[in-house]
Amino acid sequence: MIERYSRKEIKYIWEDKNKYSIWLDIELAAAEAMEKFKIIPKGVSKKVKSKAKINVKRILQIEEKVKHDVIAFLTSISEKAGKEARYLHKGMTSSDVLDTCFNLQLKQSGEILLNDIDQLLSSIKRQAKKHKYTLCIGRSHGIHAEPITFGLKMLTFYQEFLRNKKRLEISIKEISTCAISGAVGTFANIDPRVENYVAKKLKLSIEPISTQIIPRDRHAQFFSTLGIIASSIERFAVEIRHLQRTEVYEVEEFFAKKQKGSSAMPHKKNPILSENLTGLARLIRASVIPALENISLWHERDISHSAVERNIGPDATIALDFALTRLNNVIKNLNVYPKRMLKNLDITNGIFFSQRVLIELTNVGYSREEAYKIVQKNALNSWKKNSSFLTNIILDKKITDKIPVNKIKKLFDFSYHTKKINIIFKRALKIK
Numbered sequence: 001m002i003e004r005y006s007r008k009e010i011k012y013i014w015e016d017k018n019k020y021s022i023w024l025d026i027e028l029a030a031a032e033a034m035e036k037f038k039i040i041p042k043g044v045s046k047k048v049k050s051k052a053k054i055n056v057k058r059i060l061q062i063e064e065k066v067k068h069d070v071i072a073f074l075t076s077i078s079e080k081a082g083k084e085a086r087y088l089h090k091g092m093t094s095s096d097v098l099d100t101c102f103n104l105q106l107k108q109s110g111e112i113l114l115n116d117i118d119q120l121l122s123s124i125k126r127q128a129k130k131h132k133y134t135l136c137i138g139r140s141h142g143i144h145a146e147p148i149t150f151g152l153k154m155l156t157f158y159q160e161f162l163r164n165k166k167r168l169e170i171s172i173k174e175i176s177t178c179a180i181s182g183a184v185g186t187f188a189n190i191d192p193r194v195e196n197y198v199a200k201k202l203k204l205s206i207e208p209i210s211t212q213i214i215p216r217d218r219h220a221q222f223f224s225t226l227g228i229i230a231s232s233i234e235r236f237a238v239e240i241r242h243l244q245r246t247e248v249y250e251v252e253e254f255f256a257k258k259q260k261g262s263s264a265m266p267h268k269k270n271p272i273l274s275e276n277l278t279g280l281a282r283l284i285r286a287s288v289i290p291a292l293e294n295i296s297l298w299h300e301r302d303i304s305h306s307a308v309e310r311n312i313g314p315d316a317t318i319a320l321d322f323a324l325t326r327l328n329n330v331i332k333n334l335n336v337y338p339k340r341m342l343k344n345l346d347i348t349n350g351i352f353f354s355q356r357v358l359i360e361l362t363n364v365g366y367s368r369e370e371a372y373k374i375v376q377k378n379a380l381n382s383w384k385k386n387s388s389f390l391t392n393i394i395l396d397k398k399i400t401d402k403i404p405v406n407k408i409k410k411l412f413d414f415s416y417h418t419k420k421i422n423i424i425f426k427r428a429l430k431i432k
Contacts, residue, residue, distance in 0.1 A: 001318040005280065010321040013108045014314035016056045022101045023073055024052060026198060027088045030096075030180055033197035040087040048088065051081040070094040091190030093183045095301060099214040100178045102309060104202060106222055109317035110172040113229075116324035117165045121158060123332040125429070128154035132425060133418060136250060136341035137352065142242075146352045147345060147417040150250075150336060155428050157236050164229045171225040174218050178202060179210035184300045212301040216294040219309070223291035226284055226316050233323050234281035237274040240330065244271045250341050254333035273330050280323045287312035350389040351379040356411040357393060364402040374398050 001011070012018055031045040055076055063072035070089075078085035089097075132151035137144045178199035182190045199206045207214050243251045253271050255261070261268030290312060294305035345352075354375050361371035378396055382389040390412050394405055425431070 001315045001322075005322045006318050007321055007325060010109055010112045010318050011314075013105050013112075014318065016059075017054055019101060019105070020054045020056065020059060020073060022104055023070075023097050024054065024077065025202070026097050026100050026180075027074075027077075029198040029201045030090075030092060030194055031088060032201075033194040034087070034090060034191075036197065037191055037193055039191060039194075040090060044084045044087045047084045048077070048081040052077045052085075053080045055080075068094075070097055091182050091188075091194075092180060093212060095213045096180045096182070098306075099210075100180065100198070100202070100204070102313060103175050103177055103204065103214060103218075105313060106219070106317070107172055107176045107204075109313075109321070110168060110175070110222070112321055113226075113317065113324065114165060114168055114172070116321055116328070117161055117168065117229075120324055120328040120331065121161055121165070123328050124154055124158045124161065127151070127331060127334065127336070128158055128425075131336060131338075132421060134336070134338045134341065135345060135414060135418070136338075137345050144348050144352055146355065147414055149418060149421055150338070150341065152421060152424060153239070155425065157232075159428050160232050160235075164225075164232055167225045167228060171222045175222045176204050177207040177214055177218065178204040179207040179214050181207070181210045181212075184212045185210040211299075213297070213305075216291070216297065216305055220288075220291045220295055223287050223312060223316060226320050227288040230281040230284035230320060230323065233327050234278050236327060236331075237277035237281070240274040240334070241271045241278070244274075248340075248344065250337055250344065252335040252337070253330055254335060273326055277323055277327055277330075280319050284316050284319050284323070287316040348389075349382050349387060350412055351382050353389065353412050354379045356416065357399070357408075360403055360407075360411060361399065366402070 028045050028049055031040065031048065034040040035042050035044060058079070059069075059072050059076045062075050063069050066072055066075070074085070074089055077088065128151045130151070131154065132149060134150040135147055136150045136153070138146050138148035178195065179185070180190060180195035180198050181187050181192070187195075195206050198204075240251060240253065242248065244253065252269065253273050255269045260266075261270050290308045294308055297305060358368075358371050358375045361374065362368050366374070374396065378392040378399075379389060381387070382392050390409070393399055393408055399408070
């Protein structure tokens with residue numbers, strides 16, 4: 001991932017130095033286990049650990065010649081560690097190191113992403129509570145429907161990201177496996193107890209059967225989860241973009257004092273952060289299909305997955321970390337305009353109370369079909385002529401013959417639409 005969209009903490013996980021450090025940890029843990037089970041001489045791991053140095057430049061130089069990254073790594077370690085290094089990698093295959101490391105990197109990245117989601121949840125919850133009863137219009141198909149509150153709108157996103165957190169926790173657990181089973185996964189040249197030891201030391205689970213690689217359905221689930229989270233980010237970003245449109249202007253991204261919106265038009269304040277999040281979501285989702293296609297490898301292994309994972313591993317996790325952090329800052333600093341929300345509620349002259357009138361007409365004896373026809377005629381007339389829906393209803397004899405005017409006026413009450421808000425909040429926030 002390019003520097004523009006990379007944050008230091010998660011970026012470090014995918015840097016060569018950290019990768020090779022994990023490789024060394026795996027090799028040393030395996031050596032410790034082999035010493036414990038008297039497979040190699042005692043003291044090997046300690047001596048190698050004291051002498052070994054991660055020299056990224058040297059590893060890459062060797063790889064240029066040998067065309068094999070794990071061999072280049074082991075050769076570099078041997079140059080520093082001396083003769084004891086010959087016991088490293090005993091009975092192991094490259095995938096034991098590569099796959100265990102990759103899963104550990106995904107786990108480390110996932111834990112950062114969980115923290116990002118926690119921070120975002122806190123910001124959403126704060127906005128939801130603050131605007132619990134801030135009236136705004138609910139929209140379906142982009143058209144005014146019935147009143148809701150802005151807090152309720154925020155609460156839907158809060159619940160969605162709670163689900164995303166749960167999905168990610170499950171996917172991290174799914175990906176947190178270790179394989180130290182040797183060529184084609186038969187343990188022919190390595191004791192299964194070594195795998196148990198390494199897994200425990202690295203805080204991973206053992207892979208029950210690994211062929212020569214860890215099965216890629218685990219990774220597909222992980223990256224699919226990242227794709228779902230990215231889509232949730234985009235849904236939130238698109239909502240902000242729509243609500244910031246000049247014609248709507250119910251919310252607005254924070255605009256700094258010295259910020260510029262356009263190189264040509266000084267008046268512009270654009271939702272650039274939300275637009276950026278939409279683009280990043282597309283990029284993250286692009287990793288899902290390759291991850292799914294990586295499941296179908298030949299026989300016990302091939303390396304068609306390798307180039308894919310070297311790209312999507314860092315790119316998807318780093319981009320999602322950046323996107324979650326950016327979205328959190330947008331929500332935390334969001335400008336909300338309740339007066340504009342009320343103004344927008346008024347532009348349709350109260351026609352969103354149509355369902356209340358419809359229900360009342362059925363209560364006083366009209367069939368639903370006949371009531372619908374009467375209400376729709378008045379609503380469309382109000383919309384077309386920009387006239388008061390309440391006035392049109394009161395002037396309609398078919399309605400006033402059945403419902404007194406004072407009762408009709410009571411139907412046009414905003415509190416009717418907010419009376420169950422508290423119940424929804426208690427349910428969504430699990431308040432007893």
